[in-house]
Amino acid sequence: METKHGYKAVTKYLIASPFKIRPVANLIRRRPYPEAIALLENMPHKGARLIRKTVKSAASNALGQNKGLEEDMLYVKEVLIDEGPRMKRIWFRARGRADMLLKRMCHITVVIDETKKAGN
Secondary structure (H helix, E strand, C coil): CEECCEEEEEEEEECCCHHHHHHHHHHHCCCEHHHHHHHHHCCCCHHHHHHHHHHHHHHHHHHCCCCCCCHHHEEEEEEEEEEEEEEEEEEECHHHCEEEEEEEEEEEEEEEEECCCCCC
């Protein structure tokens, strides 16, 4: 989806804590697209896999518009990790007690834009 600030992709309702995914997102913010994908492919984190899918989706949105763009011309402009709803589960404990187990969800938003040429 094209916006006036770049090409955007959103992935919603991922069962992963936003606190664990944000450090991965901070590593690829404002990097060239090929470098960001290379970083994400070599990271062992679950968040890296989830962010990589969203970044690739945003890049395919940009390349699919047929404006003569190439992968080398793109960079990751913005990565937002927002908190989603929480699934609440009962966790049974000793002596007949129970705790609330919160399964956190997140929404990932990636905006990719083209780099500006030095001559333009």
